[in-house]
Amino acid sequence: MKAKVCVFIVxxxxxxxxxxxxILFDLRDTAYTSSIEAGSYEVDGVILSLSSPSGVLNQxxxxxxxxxxxxxxxxxxxxGDAGAEVLLFSFDTSGVLEALNFSSVGGSDSFRVTxxxxxxxxxxxxxxxxxxxxxxxxxxxIEHISGNGxxxxxxxxxxxxxxxSTLLLGMGGLALxxxxxxxxxxxxxx
Ligand SMILES: [Ca+2]
Ligand SMILES: [Ca+2]
Numbered sequence: 001m002k003a004k005v006c007v008f009i010v011x012x013x014x015x016x017x018x019x020x021x022x023i024l025f026d027l028r029d030t031a032y033t034s035s036i037e038a039g040s041y042e043v044d045g046v047i048l049s050l051s052s053p054s055g056v057l058n059q060x061x062x063x064x065x066x067x068x069x070x071x072x073x074x075x076x077x078x079x080g081d082a083g084a085e086v087l088l089f090s091f092d093t094s095g096v097l098e099a100l101n102f103s104s105v106g107g108s109d110s111f112r113v114t115x116x117x118x119x120x121x122x123x124x125x126x127x128x129x130x131x132x133x134x135x136x137x138x139x140x141x142i143e144h145i146s147g148n149g150x151x152x153x154x155x156x157x158x159x160x161x162x163x164x165s166t167l168l169l170g171m172g173g174l175a176l177x178x179x180x181x182x183x184x185x186x187x188x189x190x
Contacts, residue, residue, distance in 0.1 A: 079149025
């Protein structure tokens with residue numbers, strides 16, 4: 001019984017620890033992580049996938065945006081210079097989308113944040129706190145609405161693993177302990 005309580009406490013501690021871990025994805029080229037432009041960025045074991053139907057992903061040392069094929073586009077911004085640009089992103093885990101951080105957000109700049117293309121909210125701020133939960137099959141979208149464009153500098157999430165994997169770990173631990181106890185009892189008897 002003591003062992004079962006112990007496994008439960010360890011499991012709960014692991015669960016809390018994983019839940020509390022915030023992960024920051026800096027999309028600018030500060031660390032020269034060039035894979036971001038190819039659409040994949042792994043931080044702390046979580047893979048962020050990025051793409052755009054409007055053009056090519058483009059990062060500089062201080063900005064992240066979309067390079068639209070149209071003439072006159074600001075390549076380091078999500079803007080509407082050559083048609084309203086859209087950025088899509090998703091994760092290979094479940095979690096909560098905590099914060100989106102932008103720069104070059106002027107008074108006329110606004111953009112919409114949606115999950116799976118439905119509804120969404122329009123923002124005009126450097127720091128946006130969507131507090132949206134997601135699974136690995138959800139896709140977020142940032143769409144230019146008005147103004148001369150914004151740089152999508154970074155985002156942060158809290159990763160929450162599927163409960164099944166944590167439960168399986170706990171059950172595995174319990175099975176191991178009960179087998180040990182059984183072996184111990186058999187040894188005591190023989
Ligand atoms: Ca652009
Ligand atoms: Ca702007």
